[in-house]
Amino acid sequence: MYRYYVKSQKITMELPFSESYKIKMVEPIRKSTKEERRRWIKEAGYNMFNLKSEHVFIDLLTDSGTGAMSDRQWAAMMMGDESYAGATSFYNLKRTVKKLLGFEYMLPTHQGRAAENVLFSALISEGDVIPGNTHFDTTKGHIEFRKATAIDCTIDEAFDTTVQHPFKGNIDLNKLESVYLKYPKAHIPAIIVTVTCNSAGGQPVSMENLREVYELSKKYGIRVIFDSARFAENAYFIKTREEGYAHKSIKEIVAKMFTYADGMTMSSKKDAIVNMGGFIALREEALYKKAAQFNIIFEGYITYGGMSGRDMNALAQGLDEGTEFDYLETRIKQVAYLGQKLKEYGVPVQEPFGGHAIFVDAKRFLPHLPEGQFVAQTLAVELYLEAGVRSVEIGTLLADRDPITRENRYPKLELLRLAIPRRVYTNNHMDVIAAALKNVYDRREEIKSGYKIIDEAPILRHFTVQLAPSHEETIGLLGP
Ligand code: F0G
16 A cells, blocks of 8 residues: 555656647747847837837737637638628627627727727717726827826836735725716716736736726716726636636636626737737617717728628637636746746846736836936847847836826836737747846846937827937947
8 A cells, every 4th residue: 555655656747837739830930140139229219119020039029919819710710701791700709799798789990999099989078087007008098189187096016016916907996986086977987997907017907806996986977998908817817816716717707807897998919819800898878879980980880890800700719719718827827937037037027927928127127227218118128139039118108298298207117018929939938038138137237328219209109219329328238
């Protein structure tokens, strides 16, 4: 008996974690030399968006539209119905949205910001205020474009990358209630809850907080809209971190989450794992009818709204796959794998790790750089020079200028985002990224200055901004 026990202990090895898919098609990527990268980034005005993708080895600019579709999604595309009106693909998508998310009304749009444009055209007027948990930049852009104001009510813990809190995307109910008390109901057309909260580091919102926000909003008669780009990753965190959900399926958790929303906007390019697409889903018929008019003007007829039939089919399939636990576990564990490596190397990152990305705390990485020199952007340039890894600044550049004073807005967090595309890279790629960032970290004191703006657009400037090293000495950095 004893010998058998020992024997069985010896032979039983816990199986390591592995991906929940195998690879059917590959796309070659190429390395470059440091000399080439110095030239290319200079030509790009030190703006990651201006780089050609062929000049990038590992592309972590975004997890948006960069995922790999499954064989089933590609198969669904072949069944696309390209009829202008009443396509079966539209009804397929509508049925899926109803089944998974519970909304009666759905309008397709070509991507997330298009959903914002259409819905906000129907909802938001000049002078309105829209509270939320750190609105995403396009969301804020669409609010400010309408001369309305986005008010950030995220919990304070989100703004300290060293604080451990399982739901850093949560809304502070006191902050929210003070908005509801300060402004007349007629000027608060909605609260927008972003799940997961991208700008705070891909941080989730708990089910408890979603419920409390909904109940408080109903008390004041305010509509709750979810910015749902990463709703499935949010559900994964509820399942793995919040008491009472461990035995629920992701689909059950998702269904419950959306009972606390009156409507949603969706960038399908994230958790629905398609390269392009979006939609609006609503419960209220009157709001749907109003939004439908704007959809026709801006996007297309209500049964396609900027999407082809095949894309709506792939999206419906992607929504189903994206809400499966095995897929989400593979995805989120890969992000955590990178986070853990960076942590081991001493690189300061937002913790707990986010769902779609690792966020490096640039102020803690380069504490000696002045805030006006775009610290996270400086780090992005260094990481690109080091290994051809493209990341993105979530900091002062992205925060834009105050629409009234035109002064730079300095956000509480200055972050470098390493966004991981879905089902695209392997953990070997994660190792390369971590090693590259470690090398930059080890030589951080040699990075003596950052960048200054040469040219910028009045809104959403980070996409097209042109930068130059802020001091002549910076050019030395680009030397051998
Ligand atoms: N909401 C959130 C939370 C987002 O992260 C994005 C896009 C949008 C709305 C807009 O959707 O791109 O389809 O128009 N985020 C991308 C990113 C661009 O890189 O995080 P879109």
